[in-house]
Amino acid sequence: MMILSGDPPRSRLLGILLVVIIAALAVAPFVFPGAKAMNVATKICIFAALVASYDLLLGYTGSVSFAHTMFYGIGSYSIAIALYSMGPNWTAVAAGVVTGLPLAMLLALGIGLFSLRVEAIFFAMITLAVASAFLVLASQLSWLTGGEDGRSFQLPELLRPGTVIIPKDWFGFAINGRVLTYYLIFVACAAMILALLRVVNSPFGRVLQAIRENRFRAEALGFRTVFHLTYANCLAALVAASAGMLNALWLRYAGPDTSLSFSIMLDILLMVVIGGMGTMYGAIIGATIFILAQNYLQALMGAASNAAAEAGLPLLPGLLHPDRWLLWLGLLFIASVYFFPTGVVGRLRNPSRKPS
Amino acid sequence: MTDLAAPEALPKPKRDILPALLPAILALAMLPLIGSGSSWVTLTVASLAMGMMIFIMASGLTLVFGLMDVLNFGHGAFIAVGAYVATLVLLPLAPYVQADSLLTNLAVLAPAALLSMAVSGALGLVVERVLILPVYGQHLKQILMTTGGLIVAEQALYALWGPQIIPLPLPASLRGSFIIGDVAIAKYRLLAMLLGLVVFAAIQLVLNRTKIGLLIRAGVENREMVEALGYRIRRLFLGVFMVGSGLAGLGGVMWALYREQVHASMGDDLTVLVFIVVIIGGLGSIGGCFIGALLVAMVANYGGFLVPKLALVSNILLMVAILMWRPRGLYAVTSR
Numbered sequence: 001m002m003i004l005s006g007d008p009p010r011s012r013l014l015g016i017l018l019v020v021i022i023a024a025l026a027v028a029p030f031v032f033p034g035a036k037a038m039n040v041a042t043k044i045c046i047f048a049a050l051v052a053s054y055d056l057l058l059g060y061t062g063s064v065s066f067a068h069t070m071f072y073g074i075g076s077y078s079i080a081i082a083l084y085s086m087g088p089n090w091t092a093v094a095a096g097v098v099t100g101l102p103l104a105m106l107l108a109l110g111i112g113l114f115s116l117r118v119e120a121i122f123f124a125m126i127t128l129a130v131a132s133a134f135l136v137l138a139s140q141l142s143w144l145t146g147g148e149d150g151r152s153f154q155l156p157e158l159l160r161p162g163t164v165i166i167p168k169d170w171f172g173f174a175i176n177g178r179v180l181t182y183y184l185i186f187v188a189c190a191a192m193i194l195a196l197l198r199v200v201n202s203p204f205g206r207v208l209q210a211i212r213e214n215r216f217r218a219e220a221l222g223f224r225t226v227f228h229l230t231y232a233n234c235l236a237a238l239v240a241a242s243a244g245m246l247n248a249l250w251l252r253y254a255g256p257d258t259s260l261s262f263s264i265m266l267d268i269l270l271m272v273v274i275g276g277m278g279t280m281y282g283a284i285i286g287a288t289i290f291i292l293a294q295n296y297l298q299a300l301m302g303a304a305s306n307a308a309a310e311a312g313l314p315l316l317p318g319l320l321h322p323d324r325w326l327l328w329l330g331l332l333f334i335a336s337v338y339f340f341p342t343g344v345v346g347r348l349r350n351p352s353r354k355p356s
Numbered sequence: 357m358t359d360l361a362a363p364e365a366l367p368k369p370k371r372d373i374l375p376a377l378l379p380a381i382l383a384l385a386m387l388p389l390i391g392s393g394s395s396w397v398t399l400t401v402a403s404l405a406m407g408m409m410i411f412i413m414a415s416g417l418t419l420v421f422g423l424m425d426v427l428n429f430g431h432g433a434f435i436a437v438g439a440y441v442a443t444l445v446l447l448p449l450a451p452y453v454q455a456d457s458l459l460t461n462l463a464v465l466a467p468a469a470l471l472s473m474a475v476s477g478a479l480g481l482v483v484e485r486v487l488i489l490p491v492y493g494q495h496l497k498q499i500l501m502t503t504g505g506l507i508v509a510e511q512a513l514y515a516l517w518g519p520q521i522i523p524l525p526l527p528a529s530l531r532g533s534f535i536i537g538d539v540a541i542a543k544y545r546l547l548a549m550l551l552g553l554v555v556f557a558a559i560q561l562v563l564n565r566t567k568i569g570l571l572i573r574a575g576v577e578n579r580e581m582v583e584a585l586g587y588r589i590r591r592l593f594l595g596v597f598m599v600g601s602g603l604a605g606l607g608g609v610m611w612a613l614y615r616e617q618v619h620a621s622m623g624d625d626l627t628v629l630v631f632i633v634v635i636i637g638g639l640g641s642i643g644g645c646f647i648g649a650l651l652v653a654m655v656a657n658y659g660g661f662l663v664p665k666l667a668l669v670s671n672i673l674l675m676v677a678i679l680m681w682r683p684r685g686l687y688a689v690t691s692r
Contacts, residue, residue, distance in 0.1 A: 064499045114676070117683060121427050121495050121639070125631045126675075132628040133672040140668055262624065266507060273500065318515040327515065330507030337500045338490060 003194060005201040009281055014348040018281060021288050025186060029179045036295070038178070042185055042250050044291050046243050049189040051271045052196045052283035053239035058269075059278030060200050061232050062212035063120045066265055067111065067127035070134045071104045071237040073260035075244025078103065080151040080254030081144065088154035093249075100241050108237035112230030131265070139256050150255020155181070159249065185246045192239050197280050199235065208232055209278075263326070267294075270333050276343025285344050298322045375686035376643070379407075379650040386658045394538045399657050405545035407653035408552020409614060413607030414630040414637075414645050415559060416600025422640025422689055423576050424593045426488055427495065430502040431604055432627030433509035436620060437479055438472040438605025439612035440513055443522055445471055453527045461527035472609045473602040479509075480601025484594055506623065513620040522618040548610055555603065556646055563642070572596060632671045636678045638685025647686055651678075 009015040021044075024031070028041035054068050078100025079093065086092035115126040138145045145151065155177070157163060163177035199205055210218040211225050219225050248254045267290065275286025305320035319327065340347060383400055390396045417431045445468035446453055452464045487505050491497040526544055533540040563569040575582045575589045582589050611626065612618045633652050637644025655674045660667035678686065 058496075062496050064496060114679060119495075121499070122635070124427075124429075124499050125635055129628055129632050129635070129672060129675060133669045136668050140665075266503070269500070269503065315515075321515070323519075324511050324515050326507055327511030330504050330511060333507065334487065334501055334504035337497055337504065341497070 005194075005198045007197060007201045007280070011345075011348040014281065014285075014345060017348075018284060021284060022190075029182055030173050038182065039250075040291060040295050042182060044288050045186050045189040046247050046250070047268070047271060047287040047291060048284045049192040049246075050240055050243040051268055051275065051287050052193045052280055053236040053243070054268050055272050055275075055277060055280060055283050056196055056200065056208075056232055056236045056239075058272050059276075059280075059282070060205060060208045060212060061229055063116070063229065063233075064124040065127045065233070065236075066124060067131040067134075068236070068240050068268055069260055069262070069265045070127075070131045071108065071240035072244040072247070072264070073134070073138065073254075073256075074104045074107070075100050075241030075246075076248040076254035076259035077138065077145060077151070077244075078241075079245045079248040080153055083153040083155070084146075084151045088156050090156050093156065097245065100245060101238055104237045104241035105234050108234045109230060112233040113226070116226050116229040116233065132262075135256060135260050135262075138260055146255070148256060150253055150258070152253045155249065155252055159184075181249060185250060188242070188246055192242060193280070193283065196235075196239065200280060204228070204231070212278075266326070266329075270329060272343075273333060273336050274343055276345030276347075277341075279343070279345040279349075282343050282345040289344070294325070298325055301325060301328075372687070375647055375682075378686075379647060379654060382651065382654055382658075386654075389662060390658070394540075395661070397539045398541065399661055400654075401541050401545055401549075403654040403657040404650065405542075405548040405552075405653075406614075406657065407650035408549050408556075409607055409610045410629060410633055410653060411552050411646050411649035412555050412610065413604050413626060414633045414649055415555065415642060416603040417630055418634045418637060418640055418642060418645040419559070419603075420597055420600045421634070422642070423572055423596050424492075426492070426498055426597075427639075428483075428488075428502045428600075429499055429627070430483065430487075430505035430509065431601075431630060432623030432625075433506050434476040434479060434601040434604035434623075435608035435611070435626050435630075436513060436618075436623035437509065438476045438608030439524075439618045439622060440517060440522075440620075441472040441475045441605070442468045442609040442612060443524055443618055444468075446524060447522075450525075453525070456528045458529040461529045465527060469606055469609050472605040476605025476608070477598040477602035480598045481594065483601070484597045488597075506627070510620050510623055517620070519620070524612050524616055524618050526613055526616055544614065548614065551610065555606075556642075559642055568592070629671065632675050634685075636675055636685055638682075638687040638689060640689035641685070641687040644685055644687035648678075 009018055025041055025045060029038065032038065032041065050068070050072060054065070057063055057065050057068075079096035082092045082096030082099070086095060111123075111127060111130060115123045139148050141147075154160075157177075159177045159181045161176055161178040163180075164174060165177070165180060166173075166175035168174040200208070207218065207223050207228050210221070210223070211228060215225055244254075244259055247259060251258060271286035271290045272282065273286075274289060275282030275284070299322070301320050301324075302322040305317045305322065308320055309317035318324065336343065342350070383403075386399075387393075387396050390399065413431075413435055416434070417428060421427050446464065449464050452460050455461065483502075483505055487501045488498065491501055530544045530547060533542045534546075561569075563573065571582060571587055571589075571592060575587075575592060579589055608622075608626075611622070615622075629652065633648040634645055635648075636651060637646070637648035651674060652671050655670045656667060659670040666673075682688065
């Protein structure tokens with residue numbers, strides 16, 4: 001229980017689900033060796049951490065930020081730019097980390113001090129504006145960021161796919177740099193999620209929940225709410241930037257579409273809401289469900305669209321086209337905010353409770 | 357607005373006019389920097405026209421927030437829907453749009469704009485009933501629900517009209533400019549300015565001089581009391597929401613004609629701009645929204661002329677500057 005900070009899943013089914021997901025992720029390179037399956041597993045790890053950090057804001061403080069992908073992007077770009085300009089070595093990785101993390105934190109601090117003084121709604125609007133300005137900057141400053149094309153780079157020797165660490169004839173599995181990178185990401189993400197779980201179950205986390213429930217009362221009790229909210233915002237930004245760094249290391253690329261776009265922001269929102277706001281475990285469940293669906297349901301939609309087109313139905317082929325996947329996602333999103341405000345985790349913990 | 361018949365017994369609240377003077381101060385300060393008088397006039401007119409269009413789009417958002425305490429993150433969807441609906445009228449009737457007669461052009465433009473307003477207003481009705489009604493008073497859920505609505509609306513536009521950019525040419529008689537001396541003033545910009553002023557005046561008149569306006573303002577102050585007096589405040593608010601969405605639709609048509617193109621993602625881009633304007637003005641304040649729109653447009657136009665690179669983030673810088681000065685925007689609505 002120590003490692004879970006005294007906050008166990010509190011539902012047998014949820015516990016089983018989590019064990020299955022984590023076990024599958026832990027053995028993914030050996031059991032699902034294909035390139036696509038590996039990408040899916042990595043994405044689940046990274047997004048679980050990213051979504052958990054977003055849950056610290058949305059679920060535990062009740063403030064909606066639209067700038068989370070900005071921090072994710074700062075992490076991605078700082079690693080990419082460092083490795084691109086300094087060459088594939090560990091000094092560059094370190095340089096990316098020591099520039100990216102403080103940058104993300106300072107920006108989070110600035111936004112927090114500016115907008116958290118007023119209202120939750122203010123924070124949402126200002127983060128949206130700042131994030132869109134950052135996206136414009138990232139695609140315009142091509143000398144630094146590579147513009148719309150982004151930055152591709154080489155990894156340090158140890159992490160490259162060509163590097164064989166344990167040859168295949170030892171255990172029947174080849175352990176190469178790619179597998180090592182995967183485990184680096186897996187361990188880092190697990191550590192971040194456990195750390196966040198620790199944060200939300202600390203006295204600090206209780207204060208955040210008190211602010212969420214009644215900010216005025218928390219203020220009256222003597223807590224400086226702006227300080228606590230800004231602190232949470234900075235923590236979330238740091239984790240998001242770290243997740244962005246891991247993402248860049250896996251993709252060997254950082255660009256506006258993979259790390260900054262508004263659609264990633266919506267994905268994160270959706271994962272938090274589906275998984276369950278304010279639970280942390282919801283991040284793992286939400287990311288897993290969403291990414292599996294994203295990768296395997298779109299093909300199904302394409303098939304359905306073609307079938308509808310052959311049957312000569314009007315409009316339906318357009319609505320079922322794989323590119324319209326966001327349409328159905330949006331409807332699902334609205335439905336889950338309305339009918340399942342506590343998400344999958346809340347449902348599993350309190351199966352009998354009616355939605356409020 | 358001095359009313360001669362008003363009794364002098366009550367002390368009037370102190371007028372806070374400094375923010376209202378900001379656009380004029382900014383424009384005058386830019387005159388020496390730009391140097392040439394004719395480009396200054398052109399830029400100023402361009403700013404005013406752009407500002408009026410942004411105001412029309414933003415007024416609905418700030419009205420709805422001020423009166424109903426509902427923040428609609430899907431406001432951009434009404435803008436985009438308005439623009440798309442206008443293409444339904446303007447593209448099939450292209451010969452009339454391209455006829456070189458102001459009357460014929462307006463005879464096509466007016467119904468297109470009215471239809472857009474009607475459709476986006478009706479969409480507002482649906483959105484209010486389906487998305488916002490269950491989450492009154494819960495800001496977090498409002499943001500989530502309306503963001504979901506924005507995604508669905510944008511994707512539905514893609515599904516119905518396809519992903520390509522639709523060109524929407526300006527009517528023939530509104531193209532080109534009036535040349536006065538060495539100053540060129542685009543005709544369409546004059547029209548946009550005029551329309552913006554009319555909308556601003558109409559909103560102010562309705563809110564301040566009519567019984568409906570009185571009820572709305574009273575409902576904002578104390579909802580239970582107005583209900584107890586027998587007025588149906590829910591219906592009134594629904595009407596306000598529909599008017600707000602209709603105005604967004606009108607703004608969408610004007611913006612689409614200004615840019616001469618329609619695209620489903622225009623809602624996203626304009627949402628950000630409209631939010632910045634509403635934040636600068638102070639959430640819920642119509643006057644602040646008007647000034648904010650002018651300021652944003654001015655910074656964009658003057659900035660684009662003087663320092664093109666800076667123009668990309670100029671509105672964020674403006675927002676930061678204003679919030680340093682007044683953390684709740686130019687005219688903070690103090691009732692909450």
